[in-house]
Amino acid sequence: MSEYTREKAQSRNHAFSKKTTTRIWKETPCDDNPYITESVLCHGYDLYELMNKCSFSDMFYLLFRGELPKPNDSKLLETLMIALINPGPRHPATRAAMNAGVGKTMPVHILPIAMSVMGGDYLGGGEIEPAMHFLRKQQKNDPITVANTLLNDYNNGDSIAPGFGKRFGGIDVMSQHIIEQLLLLEGSKPILEWAEQFAKALQSNGIGWLTTGVAAAVFCDLGFQPKSGGVLFQLLSAPGLAAHGLELGYERITAMPYISDEDYVIEK
Numbered sequence: 001m002s003e004y005t006r007e008k009a010q011s012r013n014h015a016f017s018k019k020t021t022t023r024i025w026k027e028t029p030c031d032d033n034p035y036i037t038e039s040v041l042c043h044g045y046d047l048y049e050l051m052n053k054c055s056f057s058d059m060f061y062l063l064f065r066g067e068l069p070k071p072n073d074s075k076l077l078e079t080l081m082i083a084l085i086n087p088g089p090r091h092p093a094t095r096a097a098m099n100a101g102v103g104k105t106m107p108v109h110i111l112p113i114a115m116s117v118m119g120g121d122y123l124g125g126g127e128i129e130p131a132m133h134f135l136r137k138q139q140k141n142d143p144i145t146v147a148n149t150l151l152n153d154y155n156n157g158d159s160i161a162p163g164f165g166k167r168f169g170g171i172d173v174m175s176q177h178i179i180e181q182l183l184l185l186e187g188s189k190p191i192l193e194w195a196e197q198f199a200k201a202l203q204s205n206g207i208g209w210l211t212t213g214v215a216a217a218v219f220c221d222l223g224f225q226p227k228s229g230g231v232l233f234q235l236l237s238a239p240g241l242a243a244h245g246l247e248l249g250y251e252r253i254t255a256m257p258y259i260s261d262e263d264y265v266i267e268k
Contacts (some may be wrong), residue, residue: 097248128232132229
């Protein structure tokens with residue numbers, strides 16, 4: 001039997017809160033039933049008034065930033081939300097949703113399954129926080145110099161920096177087109193503009209923007225914190241993941257390809 005040393009238990013004297021608190025949401029209970037909500041304030045704004053006067057992107061911004069966006073910021077966020085609403089069937093998270101759907105997983109479980117994949121480091125939410133840190137730190141430096149420095153140590157992999165790299169061996173054309181649309185919008189976008197110069201300096205090497213880099217740059221310019229970035233990215237992609245999973249949920253299991261025996265490789 002292995003021996004171990006048991007340390008003496010000590011009280012940390014932590015005083016837990018008497019009740020749950022939040023700065024985001026204030027609920028006013030009904031007079032006759034304190035468990036039923038009669039009205040709500042979101043960061044001080046009445047929900048009923050927000051329903052009549054705000055767009056979904058405005059409400060999204062308010063929920064996570066604590067204030068309503070300026071018109072230019074609202075348009076920037078809304079454009080990004082449309083651009084990233086569906087990762088497409090080539091994305092691993094979408095494939096997970098489609099496989100779950102065609103496998104007759106309960107519909108309410110399709111999105112959580114896909115979201116677990118969308119939280120990964122490859123083209124997923126796990127890459128957003130590092131990408132935001134990279135952009136915020138390097139923004140002070142010349143983008144061409146940063147690109148050349150990274151290229152000197154580049155080993156021809158998929159990623160040269162968080163949010164930038166190759167997609168299926170080449171430049172992700174869709175991400176570049178999305179950036180071109182975002183840069184046409186009015187308003188200040190210092191990190192987005194810096195990152196575009198950085199990406200252009202990489203193009204001759206077959207490297208460019210990835211969707212994670214696009215999202216990270218916009219989130220930075222909108223004032224979101226890096227720690228929140230991955231979750232926001234997951235939320236923006238959720239409608240497309242759900243749509244593909246539900247679409248396959250109505251099909252037979254034969255609607256998805258099945259890997260043939262000769263495509264399995266067993267190493268000796």
